[in-house]
Amino acid sequence: MSGPVYNFAYLNEQTKRMIRRAILKAVAIPGYQVPFAAREMPMPLGWGTGGVQVTAACLTQDDILKVIDQGADDTTNAVSIRKFFVKTAGIATTDVTDDATIIQTRHRIPETPLNENQILVYQVPIPEPLRFLEPRETETRKMHALEEYGVMHVKLYEDIARFGEIATAYDYPALVNDRYVFDPSPIPKFDNPKLNNSAALQLFGAGREKRIYAIPPHTKVKSLDFEDFPFSLPKWDKPCAICGSQTSYLDEIVMDDQGGRMFVCSDTDHCRKTQALK
Amino acid sequence: MYVAVKGGEKAIDAAHQLLAEARRGDVSVPEISIRQIEEQLSLAVDRVMNEGSLYDRGFASLAIKQSRGDLIEAIFLVRAARTTLARFGYAEPLDTAKMQTRRRISAAFKDLPGGQILGPTFDYTHRLLEEVMPLEAAQLADQLVVENMPKVLGLLGDEGLIEPALPSATTVGDITQDPPSFPMPRDERLQSLARGDEGFLLSLAYSSQRGFGRTHPFAGEIRLGEIEVSFVPEELGFEIVIGEITVTECEMINQFKGSADVPPQFTRGYGLTFGHCERKAMSVALVDRALRSAELGEEVGSPVQDEEFVISHSDNVQATGFVEHLKLPHYVDFQSELILLRNLRKEKAAE
Amino acid sequence: MNSLLSVSNIAKNYGDRVGCHATSFDLWPGEVMAIVGESGSGKTTLLKCISGQMEASSGTLGYTKRDGSIVVLQELSEAERRFLMRTDWGFVHQDARDGLRMGVSAGANLGERLMALGGRHYGRIRSSAEDWLQRVEISTDRIDDSPWSYSGGMRQRLQIARNLVTAPRIIFMDEPTGGLDVSVQARLLDLMRGLVRNLGLAAVIVTHDLAVARLLSTRMMVMQGGNVVETGLTDQILEDPQAPYTQLLVSSILLV
Numbered sequence: 055m056s057g058p059v060y061n062f063a064y065l066n067e068q069t070k071r072m073i074r075r076a077i078l079k080a081v082a083i084p085g086y087q088v089p090f091a092a093r094e095m096p097m098p099l100g101w102g103t104g105g106v107q108v109t110a111a112c113l114t115q116d117d118i119l120k121v122i123d124q125g126a127d128d129t130t131n132a133v134s135i136r137k138f139f140v141k142t143a144g145i146a147t148t149d150v151t152d153d154a155t156i157i158q159t160r161h162r163i164p165e166t167p168l169n170e171n172q173i174l175v176y177q178v179p180i181p182e183p184l185r186f187l188e189p190r191e192t193e194t195r196k197m198h199a200l201e202e203y204g205v206m207h208v209k210l211y212e213d214i215a216r217f218g219e220i221a222t223a224y225d226y227p228a229l230v231n232d233r234y235v236f237d238p239s240p241i242p243k244f245d246n247p248k249l250n251n252s253a254a255l256q257l258f259g260a261g262r263e264k265r266i267y268a269i270p271p272h273t274k275v276k277s278l279d280f281e282d283f284p285f286s287l288p289k290w291d292k293p294c295a296i297c298g299s300q301t302s303y304l305d306e307i308v309m310d311d312q313g314g315r316m317f318v319c320s321d322t323d324h325c326r327k328t329q330a331l332k
Numbered sequence: 333m334y335v336a337v338k339g340g341e342k343a344i345d346a347a348h349q350l351l352a353e354a355r356r357g358d359v360s361v362p363e364i365s366i367r368q369i370e371e372q373l374s375l376a377v378d379r380v381m382n383e384g385s386l387y388d389r390g391f392a393s394l395a396i397k398q399s400r401g402d403l404i405e406a407i408f409l410v411r412a413a414r415t416t417l418a419r420f421g422y423a424e425p426l427d428t429a430k431m432q433t434r435r436r437i438s439a440a441f442k443d444l445p446g447g448q449i450l451g452p453t454f455d456y457t458h459r460l461l462e463e464v465m466p467l468e469a470a471q472l473a474d475q476l477v478v479e480n481m482p483k484v485l486g487l488l489g490d491e492g493l494i495e496p497a498l499p500s501a502t503t504v505g506d507i508t509q510d511p512p513s514f515p516m517p518r519d520e521r522l523q524s525l526a527r528g529d530e531g532f533l534l535s536l537a538y539s540s541q542r543g544f545g546r547t548h549p550f551a552g553e554i555r556l557g558e559i560e561v562s563f564v565p566e567e568l569g570f571e572i573v574i575g576e577i578t579v580t581e582c583e584m585i586n587q588f589k590g591s592a593d594v595p596p597q598f599t600r601g602y603g604l605t606f607g608h609c610e611r612k613a614m615s616v617a618l619v620d621r622a623l624r625s626a627e628l629g630e631e632v633g634s635p636v637q638d639e640e641f642v643i644s645h646s647d648n649v650q651a652t653g654f655v656e657h658l659k660l661p662h663y664v665d666f667q668s669e670l671i672l673l674r675n676l677r678k679e680k681a682a683e
Numbered sequence: 684m685n686s687l688l689s690v691s692n693i694a695k696n697y698g699d700r701v702g703c704h705a706t707s708f709d710l711w712p713g714e715v716m717a718i719v720g721e722s723g724s725g726k727t728t729l730l731k732c733i734s735g736q737m738e739a740s741s742g743t744l745g746y747t748k749r750d751g752s753i754v755v756l757q758e759l760s761e762a763e764r765r766f767l768m769r770t771d772w773g774f775v776h777q778d779a780r781d782g783l784r785m786g787v788s789a790g791a792n793l794g795e796r797l798m799a800l801g802g803r804h805y806g807r808i809r810s811s812a813e814d815w816l817q818r819v820e821i822s823t824d825r826i827d828d829s830p831w832s833y834s835g836g837m838r839q840r841l842q843i844a845r846n847l848v849t850a851p852r853i854i855f856m857d858e859p860t861g862g863l864d865v866s867v868q869a870r871l872l873d874l875m876r877g878l879v880r881n882l883g884l885a886a887v888i889v890t891h892d893l894a895v896a897r898l899l900s901t902r903m904m905v906m907q908g909g910n911v912v913e914t915g916l917t918d919q920i921l922e923d924p925q926a927p928y929t930q931l932l933v934s935s936i937l938l939v
Contacts, residue, residue: 066418072509089511094411099653101660124663131660133340161664179657190640192514200762204799208784208791211798214805215827217676217792223668244666262650264511280805288671305663306670320664 063110063143068219069093072109073266078259080268085230086198087181088263095261102135102160104259105177108266109158110259112173117147120154125162125303125320130159149322161224163245165302165324168254170271176239178260180268183227183237203235206278214283223288228277230269237276244287244303249275294319297328355400369393369551377401378578379608383648384410385508385527387606389578404529404623408649424562424571425499428581428604429486431557432477439551440585446481451556454610463551477557484553485583485600494585494598514640521623521643526605527615534611536636537618545634547621548587549601556580556608564665580605582613586621588628599628685747687712687885688853693742695728702728703909710853715879717900717917719932725909727857730889734774734855737765746771747851761793768800773846777858779838782845783830789816789841790826796849819874833900836867840874847878849856854879856888860895872898891938897921899926905929927935 061067076090095103113119119139123132127149135158136147148154151166158175168174185196187205197203206227213221226243230236238249239258249256249269256269268276279285293300295316302324304317319325356363366666370377370393380392389409399405435451438444450456488494505520512520524532540547558578562571584601588594601621603613622636635641645651686709697701703725710716718726731737733744733757744756744868746767751810756764768774776782783792793812794802802808813823819840821833830838839859853858859875860868876899890896896903896917903920905913913926924930 060416064416065417068418069415089513091509091511093415093648094408095415096412098408098656099650100655100657101653102655124661128340129661130340130344133344137341137344158345160660161662179654181809190514191644192640196761200765202765202799204795207798207803208787208795211791211794211808212787215788215809218679219676221672221676223672224665224795240662240665242664260653274671281803288668289676290671304662304667316804317567320667 057141059079062115062140063113063139064095065093065107065110069107069265070111076266077111077268080266081245081255082272083234083269083270084268085234085236087267088235089264092261092264097134097138099262100161100179101131102158103261104263104266105158105160105175105261106135106138106259108175108257108259110143112175113145113171114167115143116151119150119154120148120150120157122157122162122164122321123160123264123280125164128322138229138281143326149323152323159216161240161242162303162320163241163248163320165299165319166327167248168252170253172254174252174254176236176241176256176258178237178239179267181237181260181263181265183235186307196315198234201233203229206235207280210278210280210283214280220279220283220285226277226285228273228275230314232271236267238275242251242288242303243277243285246275246277246285247287251275282287286287290317292317294325294328297325298332299328300323302328345481363570364397366390366393366397368458369396375402375608376403376406378605378609379530379612381408381610382606382609383407383527383529386410386414404648404652408652413650414493415615420503420599421563421565422506423574424564426559426561428555428578428579429483430480431555431579431581432479432560433481433555433557434477435556436478436481436553436650437551437555438486440552440553441487444484444487449476449478451476453610481555483583485585488552488585488598492597495588495600497600497602501599512643514643516639516643518620519622519637522602522616522620524646525603526642528616529532529648529651530612530615532646532651533615533619534649536537536614536622539634540618540622545622545625545632545636547584547601547618547625549618549621550585551614552583552585552600553567554580554582554610554613556610578607580607580609580613582610582617584617584621599624619672684755685751686710686745687714687747689745689747689753690733691743691745693729693732693739693744694888695725695732695737696740696765699900701725701909702756703732703906706911707742708904708914710885710887712852712885713883714902715888715900716886717896717903718887718889720889721757721891723908724906726889726891726906729906730855730857730887733771733887735768736774750884768813769796770849771852773779773851775839775843775854775859779830779835779842782842783838785830787829788827789830789833790822791898792830792841793848796845800849800850811848815848816841819844820870820876825889835863836871839863841869843875847882847884850882851884852927853885854888856886858890859888860890860892875899893921893932905932 071088072215076088080088092104092107095106097103121132121136123129139145140147151164155171156173156175160177182194184197187209188194210220224242225237225240226246227235228238228246228249236248251272253271255271258267277285290304294302294304295319299319302319305320307316307318309316370389371538376396377389377392380403381387383394387683391413395406395409397411398520436449458508483492489496500519505517506525507520558576561575561577563574564571565621582603586599586601587596588599601617603620605613618635619636619642623639625632625637688710691707692705694705704728722728732739742881745753746756747753784795790809790812793815794808797808797811813826816823816826820839821837830841833841860871863871888899900917903917904911907928912932913920913929920929921933924933
């Protein structure tokens with residue numbers, strides 16, 4: 055028997071139209087989670103199907119796609135998703151952030167500042183920032199509608215009371231456009247400042263949870279904090295061991311079993327670029 | 333000099349190669365054919381069609397072969413294929429009373445119009461491992477097929493002893509086309525349960541029997557058989573038959589004490605599945621009734637009565653995806669935690 | 684002067700059964716009203732209906748806001764209603780676990796309402812929490828402990844403090860001393876009397892215990908079978924009960 059014949063970028067046009075409508079609504083209400091009828095994709099739910107559907111709905115023949123996972127183009131899941139689009143859409147791909155028109159990412163925002171011709175698509179596992187404080191969808195929807203966000207700060211309060219600082223290192227909630235508290239997906243909080251006032255359109259797709267949300271270009275995104283315990287960034291003692299960058303997020307590489315460690319850029323494109331400049 | 337790990341692409345290709353070899357197994361053993369799976373592993377095919385939400389025995393059999401018999405993986409393959417198929421409309425509702433019934437049992441009445449038909453069932457087999465007998469050697473049994481067998485629950489309805497089952501007043505929802513939201517109407521709930529994981533629903537149904545959300549059930553009727561599917565094409569404007577499918581239906585009769593508005597009467601739990609999936613149909617019927625507790629003014633407190641809990645976690649394609657996604661790299665988040673933990677420990681030590 | 688809360692023909696039915704018949708009364712600023720009756724008399728139903736915990740079957744609730752304007756609760760949007768309930772009203776449950784967030788520390792319980800109203804200064808939230816712990820006679824070194832580690836009486840005091848931290852104007856209490864030891868009850872009653880007086884709070888207290896009503900309330904409403912059978916000044920009713928049911932209640936405690 056022969057397999058089905060696939061449309062451009064896998065999804066049929068009916069489905070793409072549905073997703074585009076959800077995206078438009080998401081852009082119109084920054085930070086609001088728009089329900090959409092996510093489809094099963096040929097990769098597992100929880101492995102980026104939300105991002106893949108958003109990317110598929112945005113792709114045109116002329117797009118140049120970059121896919122990263124943990125900041126790198128060569129991680130297995132990034133490779134797998136990139137291959138999927140090459141196969142089903144035949145589009146061009148790149149590792150170079152500047153050259154890409156659509157960048158699909160898991161867990162990082164590229165170090166290179168994005169421009170207004172780019173779309174950054176995030177893969178989101180749990181879109182609801184209130185989920186672990188209130189497991190019920192019916193209740194969290196109401197809390198968003200009524201801006202009842204006190205409980206978010208209760209969590210931050212507890213952190214400070216116990217640890218002396220806000221002990222949330224990634225998946226750090228933020229307020230979008232002074233209205234909706236949102237979950238930036240599990241990017242490190244190091245990346246949170248890049249969410250704010252970005253020139254690029256930022257789209258978030260959660261396939262399993264069937265939600266899409268967006269941050270339009272140049273939108274205010276403020277990480278939650280207290281006046282006397284302001285949002286702060288993690289610091290490394292050393293620069294990147296390869297390119298010497300002092301401003302990028304570093305991965306820790308275990309060199310041997312004697313405690314040998316080295317720190318290198320998680321964003322592989324940024325690392326290459328910085329090396330080339332030297 | 334350290335060089336960042338490369339070769340994700342090569343690794344994936346090699347993994348696919350190894351998978352293909354493992355799938356085939358010992359090449360001196362004949363390869364299983366899709367037709368063999370379809371005919372001889374038919375209950376596995378039924379489960380895959382059912383939870384894959386696509387009635388196509390060929391697709392399901394192929395998926396079972398491709399997945400090396402991992403049924404959740406096979407269900408996933410079918411679902412992904414389903415995504416690509418364009419939707420051209422909705423079939424007319426099935427009238428299961430018109431089923432060509434091959435099996436029909438009721439635990440509520442000893443004898444009843446149409447009688448009890450055991451049909452092909454494991455129920456009274458002794459579970460002894462034995463060489464499967466070639467069919468030629470056995471004596472062929474006559475398959476009894478009955479048309480237009482009356483529904484058992486209809487017998488109770490005449491006296492008003494059971495709540496009526498009325499067609500829904502509004503358009504039936506479609507959980508595959510519209511995002512689900514809570515609270516969920518019963519039609520969408522039943523759709524979700526129909527594609528829900530058999531094991532999960534079985535356990536929930538079991539928990540209700542053991543007292544975590546009791547529903548006092550009787551198996552009113554379980555029937556298995558073939559039924560025609562009709563469709564009204566817009567161009568024609570009248571109904572045409574587009575095929576025949578096998579379904580299993582379970583209607584539970586549940587005790588109900590009544591409330592301020594409603595006198596005591598029996599209530600219903602309902603389950604319908606593609607193919608012969610009896611355990612699943614019964615589980616769905618039990619869980620369906622348990623999820624109606626709030627609507628019927630009963631005390632709610634057990635997992636099986638909690639709509640958000642049951643529906644949000646019943647889909648095994650979602651569940652397996654999210655559980656298994658922990659295999660994906662989380663270097664960046666882990667690194668963030670490392671930095672935080674080191675800082676916290678440093679501060680503690682300094683105190 | 685306008686009444687603070689104006690209850691007008693509030694009634695509640697549960698299907699065929701009547702929870703409470705149409706009831707009307709006014710609550711004045713600073714006034715403490717006790718609703719007394721045996722279990723099943725409809726007193727808790729009435730309390731829940733007038734405090735927004737439960738929707739009444741009929742009737743209206745008028746409320747005079749801080750700026751003097753009068754609103755009808757049923758006509759407000761859910762957002763406005765919930766805002767009022769966070770800022771102006773408090774509700775003390777009989778079981779403190781229903782009114783506390785048991786998963787977080789005592790300090791977070793006290794700070795939550797402040798943060799919900801936009802409090803974003805950790806230090807100030809914390810000192811306010813410490814202040815309230817002291818006022819309800821809980822040692823401040825228990826601030827980071829979980830309410831699970833608190834005794835029943837401490838939990839109840841914590842729940843009361845959690846309600847008062849945003850300086851509400853009315854507090855509703857459902858059997859606040861129920862389920863506590865007698866000695867603990869006495870201490871709690873003492874504390875509550877002091878707080879209500881010092882803060883100029885209006886309060887509605889549901890209790891089956893006439894002693895609680897006598898100690899805390901200025902006015903009293905006696906309920907039986909979903910009806911108000913007698914209403915008046917607490918001292919007067921206790922000294923000279925008119926309704927036969929009230930006479931029975933009063934004589935029964937005098938016998939003890």
